[in-house]
Amino acid sequence: MSASESSSVSAARSALVSEAGQDWVQRSLRSVWHPCTQMRHHESLPMLPIARGQGAWLFDPEGHRYLDGISSWWVNLFGHANPRINAALKDQLDTLEHAMLSGFTHAPVVELSERLSASTDHVLGHCFYASDGASSIEIALKMSFHYWRNKGLPAKQGFLCLQGSYHGETLGALGVTDVALFRDAYGPLLRAAQVMPSPDARQVQPGETAEQIAQRALQAVHDVFRQQADSLAAIIVEPLVQCATGMAMYDPAYLKGLRSLCDQYQVHLIADEVAVGCGRTGTFYACEQAAMWPDFLCLSKGISGGYLPLSLVMTRDEIYQAFYSDDVTRGFLHSHSYTGNPLACRAALATLDIFEQDDVLVSNRLLAQRIDAALAPLAQHDRVKHYRRCGMIWAMDVSLSEGDKGFARRFFEQALRRGLLLRPIGNTIYVMPPYVLDDEGIDLLARQLPVVLHESLEA
């Protein structure tokens, strides 16, 4: 974005924000270090204060509203200030806000673990809890490594991940992440995984199918397993959609094939469903579309309805049993102070209730058809390619002018001016809305997305 463009956007944004709002922004700049942000960019692009949320909408202190088209970083499922989740939390607040989970237990964590285990037909029988998605990745990696050690196979230490993978920002998670922007600065601190080809279906050549791409990517894993399985602990994947690299979608055949390779060569399969779990891809777990269960399944983001930090790792009983011993060092001694926090678990239980009571997976299919119809004209735009959808995730890539590095920021800014919260990843525009998107929100997307795209393109 040129200096004059950014100052005009900045002026337009400032004009939207009241004096009270400006005060919050200034105080935030003085005291808060914001995530995933080059703070200096806020000199030209002021941040937006948010005063409250309702349904799929966020409101600034002036009362301007913004459609939360990315579910506040992919966490919100049933809208902001959802009355049913609020009621459950208020009840829990008056009962038990927190108790440590080592040596103690409580109803919300037990009920949640039982219900999640039942949702996998008890294949994944135990849940281990943490707070953020990245912590669940650390846990899965450590558990896999420790399992092999407990089994007398300490050489099985290596991890494989996919090209373009993203699993979070802590050091272990960054070690299995293949996004240079997030990883490279910390390269010397990381124990990097081997990177396998992505089955990204956008690689199809004329006459090829997405399944053939998946089979080709599987062949590469097979070659590595054949030679190195003795030194490999696990392969970690984001099932069906690699979100952070730009919504790379792939065929379920890849997961099916990976499951059998992992069985054949005794390598663990870690499914990172932090972003794609909880109905995002059309089934509650993305793995269900490949009719398989992994050895470790990581959940976070949507599981608490987008209310509270909660993550968990579900695993097989055989893995749990390998830690069960009189010897304390064979146990999994990992912990976080807020492990299994009752409020977060109660929000998750209320979220699961909504799934059941409202038959959400079915109603999402109807909602998705309405959103399809609203976005379809964009697929015809001459600068749009690879228009795609998986469940409740829509994405498309924009052909940019040579050297255009500012598209994502320009689009974000223009979208906000038109009441839409959307943040493209590079040249990929995506929509990942809360499941309570109403007709007004769909109409706004249909009307404004083409305008925002037009305004964000350089000639």
Ligand SMILES: Cc1ncc(COP(=O)(O)O)c(C=O)c1O
């Ligand atoms: C697939 C995946 N795994 C892990 C994470 C990390 O989750 P958190 O940001 O809660 O640490 C993310 C975050 O976007 C993610 O998309």
